[in-house]
Amino acid sequence: MIKLFDVLKRFPDGTTALADVTFEVADGEFLFLVGPSGAGKTTLLKLLIRDFLPTSGEINIDGQNLSTFKAKEIVTLRRKIGFIFQDLKLLPTRNVFENIALALEVMGGKQAQIKEEVISTLKMVDLLDFSENFPAQLSGGELQRVAIARSIVGNPQYLLADEPTGNVDPANVWSIIKLLNKINSRGTTVIVATHDTEVVDSLKKRVIRLSAGRIVSDKKGKYN
Amino acid sequence: MFNTVFKNIRRSPYQSLIAVSIMLIAFFVATVYFLSTLTDHRLLGELESRPQAIAFFKDEAKIEDVDTLKKTISEKITVKEMKYLDKSMALARYRDQNKNDPLLLELVTANILPSSLEVSTINAADLENVEKIMRQSPVVDDVAFPKTETKNLVDWVKSIRTSGTILVSFLLIECLLVLFVIFALKIALRKDEIEVMRLVGASVWQIRTPFILEGMLYGLLAGLFAWGVSYIFVVIYKINPLGQIPALAEFALPFPITPASVLLWGVTEIVAGLLLGFAGSFVSVWRYLKD
Numbered sequence: 001m002i003k004l005f006d007v008l009k010r011f012p013d014g015t016t017a018l019a020d021v022t023f024e025v026a027d028g029e030f031l032f033l034v035g036p037s038g039a040g041k042t043t044l045l046k047l048l049i050r051d052f053l054p055t056s057g058e059i060n061i062d063g064q065n066l067s068t069f070k071a072k073e074i075v076t077l078r079r080k081i082g083f084i085f086q087d088l089k090l091l092p093t094r095n096v097f098e099n100i101a102l103a104l105e106v107m108g109g110k111q112a113q114i115k116e117e118v119i120s121t122l123k124m125v126d127l128l129d130f131s132e133n134f135p136a137q138l139s140g141g142e143l144q145r146v147a148i149a150r151s152i153v154g155n156p157q158y159l160l161a162d163e164p165t166g167n168v169d170p171a172n173v174w175s176i177i178k179l180l181n182k183i184n185s186r187g188t189t190v191i192v193a194t195h196d197t198e199v200v201d202s203l204k205k206r207v208i209r210l211s212a213g214r215i216v217s218d219k220k221g222k223y224n
Numbered sequence: 225m226f227n228t229v230f231k232n233i234r235r236s237p238y239q240s241l242i243a244v245s246i247m248l249i250a251f252f253v254a255t256v257y258f259l260s261t262l263t264d265h266r267l268l269g270e271l272e273s274r275p276q277a278i279a280f281f282k283d284e285a286k287i288e289d290v291d292t293l294k295k296t297i298s299e300k301i302t303v304k305e306m307k308y309l310d311k312s313m314a315l316a317r318y319r320d321q322n323k324n325d326p327l328l329l330e331l332v333t334a335n336i337l338p339s340s341l342e343v344s345t346i347n348a349a350d351l352e353n354v355e356k357i358m359r360q361s362p363v364v365d366d367v368a369f370p371k372t373e374t375k376n377l378v379d380w381v382k383s384i385r386t387s388g389t390i391l392v393s394f395l396l397i398e399c400l401l402v403l404f405v406i407f408a409l410k411i412a413l414r415k416d417e418i419e420v421m422r423l424v425g426a427s428v429w430q431i432r433t434p435f436i437l438e439g440m441l442y443g444l445l446a447g448l449f450a451w452g453v454s455y456i457f458v459v460i461y462k463i464n465p466l467g468q469i470p471a472l473a474e475f476a477l478p479f480p481i482t483p484a485s486v487l488l489w490g491v492t493e494i495v496a497g498l499l500l501g502f503a504g505s506f507v508s509v510w511r512y513l514k515d
Contacts, residue, residue, distance in 0.1 A: 049423065071428060079425035089420045093235070106426035150424070 001027055002048065002158070002189070007057035009043055009213075017043040018213040021057070025191065027157075030184045032200045033193040034223055035210035041193035042086060044210070045160045048191075049081050050074045061158075079107055082151030082188075084161040088143055090135045090150075096122070097131040100150045107154055117153055125149045125179060141172030148176065152183055159183055161192045165199060173199060197223040228434040229441060232410065239406045240442065246402045247446030247500065248453070250395035251493060255454040257388040264381045276345065277354045278368040280338040285363035290341060293361050297343060300357065301350045307342045314339060338365060348378055396500065403442070403504025404511075407435055411512045418513070432509040439505025440498050447497025451490040 002025040009018040018040045025031050033041045047054055050066050059066045061077065069077065082103075090099050097118055104114045122128045125145040135143060144164060151159060161180060165173040177199055184190040194200065200207055200223040209217040209224075233240045281290065294306055309317065314337040322328045343354050355369045411418065418431055458481070 051423070075425050075427045077425075078423060083423060085423075089416070089423070091417050091420060093417075102420065103424045106421055106424055106430055 001025070001060075001062060002191075003058075003060040004044075005058045005060075007044075007047065007059060008055045009040075009047060009052075010055045016213055018047075018054075018210075020214055023208060023215065023218060025189060027189055028184070028187050029189055030181070030203070030205040031189075031191045032203075032205055032207045032223075033191060033210060034195060034200055034207055035216075036195060038212075039210040040213040041210060042162050043213075045083070045162050045191065045193055048158075048160060049078055049083055079154065080157040082154070082156035082159040084144075084147050084151045084159070084164050086162040086166060088147040088167075090143060090146055092135050095132050095134050096127060096138070096146050096149075099135070099146055100153050103150050103153050118149075121149045121153045124152075124182075126175075141168045141175070144168050144172065144176055145179070148179060152188070156188065158189045158191070161190070161194075163194055164192060165194060165196050177203065225434060225437065229437045232414075232434060232438055233441075236410060236413065239409065240438075243403055243406050243439075243442045244445045244449070247399050247442060247497065248449045250392075250399045251446055251450030251497060252453050252457075253395055254392045254496075255450055255493065256457065257392050259454075259458070261385060261388065264385060276348065276351045276369065277343045277358060279341045279343075279358040279361070279364045280366045280368070281340065281363050282365045283338070285339065289361070289363040290339070293341060293358065293364070296361075297354055297357050301354055302346050303354075304344045304346050305342075306344075308339070309342065310339045311335065311337055399500055400504045400507070403439055403501065404508045407439065407505050407508035408512055410435065410438075411508065428513060432513050435509045435513075436502060436505045439501040439508075441501065442505075443497035443499065443501025444494060445497075446501070447494035448490075450497070451493040454493075455486065455489075 004024075005022050007018055007021040008016070010016045021040075021044065033044060035041055046052060047059055047066075048061070050069060053067055064073070066077070091102070094102065100118045100121060101114050104117060109117070119128065119131075122131055125148055127142060127145055127149065130138060130142060130146075135146070138146065144167065148161075148164065151161075159180070164180065165176055168176065173196070180190055180192060181203065201221075204221055206220050207217070207223060208215055279293065290308055294308070297303060297306065311334040315332065315334040318332060318337060319329055341358075343351075343358075345351055345354060351369060355367050358364050358367045421431055422428075
């Protein structure tokens, strides 16, 4: 369960990225965060992985206040959250297999177990034949699927996706959405930040709409 | 973890080579300096253990006069050893020193050799005062004191020690700085990877440890190579030990070359290497990879 109460995030330059943000996300829920660029979607997701702290307000995940976390607790938190970054953050010097395995390596998994899990995830995202390829050798859609594979390989409790369909062609958009839906059906709580109206409208899930850092609507169904 | 270390070395082999080379040079110089310092120490000890100021008495000097002089000296100076040689003892020593030259022995009797008092001090600098006291005594005919030679030798050894200490300190600081800069570069090169690792849940020590192990590995290699190179150096020195200076040759190595001593020497080099590698890499990760 994720709970945000009266969250305010103001950056040192005075920009207010989020204000008066209060909402809850139940376990296993699929949630869209929508809004134009600069609405605060990415900031909100980064607050959830404790990339930075809120200026005020409270963020609770599984009953624990993120602001009180020490370094060790932040590590534990991040291991139960998969994150698909807007810029993907794939490492160019590692091949597909190694990029995905990174998430398991930091958890201290054994090599055999890591191999088994990575292969299973590669099958799920339909990239098994590309395991030896490097990011530079892949298309936009394939790169996006590698990023998704890395975020779900450890079976995280939560999956946060920042514009997962932003850099892919329309044909790949639906395969990615199908994949996110499939992950959600396994019980993973999924939060997707997007401004893709078509995607949001088609899935008919809960939608929180942000504008200038404030929640302007929270309802099930459509983008608008 | 070790896979990551070797992967990091493979990715930037020239940085690794520079780090190991610089540490190897520093360790080699430090080893040679350390061995020479031990040798200097023994040389100085040997010099200081020998009588430094010798008072030669007039023929009329009585044993009471000698005792008075001894008492005066020991009251004012911290004496290491005082040795009185009467005429017969002086003759015995003369005979021993010239036993291979019968001609010299024939012409000398105890009467023509003066009795003497040989004094050595704990601190070589006190010998000047001993000389003054000896010269003030009415029964002393002459005083032998190799003042300039001793002072020059002591100054020479001291300056070698000082300049050696400065050089080795400089080299060790240089090693630390080189390691610091190399690891700062490595961290900068892997900035993206480190950021991703953090975001997917790596602890700060999971990120830091491979760098520290890498630094220790450099130290280990440098220590091993320095051990090998300095051992070869010492063996060559032993075979041809500055042949023209026998006094130095005698002290070529301050300990015997046995398997145990060589092993201890190697272990010392390796442990020092590990510590230096640890320090250099640790300072860098501490500075650039904060919580």
